[in-house]
Amino acid sequence: MVYEYDIDNSTLYLDSVELPLHSQEENVIGTCSDCNSDVMSVSYHVQDEKTVVGAKCNECNTIYAIIYDDQWNWLGEEVISTGSNPRHADVEKSVVTMSVDEPEDSPELIYLRSIPSNKLSAVFSPAEIEAIFSKASGKKYVRQYLYRARKKYQNFNDLFDTTLNI
Numbered sequence: 001m002v003y004e005y006d007i008d009n010s011t012l013y014l015d016s017v018e019l020p021l022h023s024q025e026e027n028v029i030g031t032c033s034d035c036n037s038d039v040m041s042v043s044y045h046v047q048d049e050k051t052v053v054g055a056k057c058n059e060c061n062t063i064y065a066i067i068y069d070d071q072w073n074w075l076g077e078e079v080i081s082t083g084s085n086p087r088h089a090d091v092e093k094s095v096v097t098m099s100v101d102e103p104e105d106s107p108e109l110i111y112l113r114s115i116p117s118n119k120l121s122a123v124f125s126p127a128e129i130e131a132i133f134s135k136a137s138g139k140k141y142v143r144q145y146l147y148r149a150r151k152k153y154q155n156f157n158d159l160f161d162t163t164l165n166i
């Protein structure tokens with residue numbers, strides 16, 4: 001059973017069949033399972049002996065179909081769509097961030113970062129420094145700049161007693 005709800009037109013579908021609209025009343029009829037705020041009814045629909053209420057969470061806009069029997073006993077509920085709670089956005093964002101996470105920093109990169117940048121820029125040009133860092137991070141780099149930088153490694157070692165081996 002799949003409920004779909006066109007909330008703007010108060011039209012509720014069960015497996016693509018429109019359920020007759022019984023009434024439209026706004027009542028607090030439950031608590032959002034997602035954020036614990038009040039869920040308000042939007043429209044009441046008839047399904048055989050049952051009543052299906054299209055309802056929306058006040059806070060996060062999650063939409064529910066809540067099903068009652070003819071004695072108004074609660075039979076169940078379905079989440080039709082989850083709302084626009086910022087919490088959801090955060091979750092999505094963190095998932096995205098995780099999926100594009102870069103591999104762990106290489107020992108070379110950690111070592112490079114420990115060298116004060118003013119020492120690096122005293123010997124290397126910005127393009128050469130970029131090439132060194134890119135190489136150490138396993139990213140694309142301009143070979144020409146890295147070769148140029150490598151020629152200065154000995155010079156750098158003489159000046160700052162720091163060995164580079166990228």
Ligand SMILES: [Zn+2]
Pocket residue numbers: 032033034035036037057058059060061062
């Ligand atoms: Zn909610």
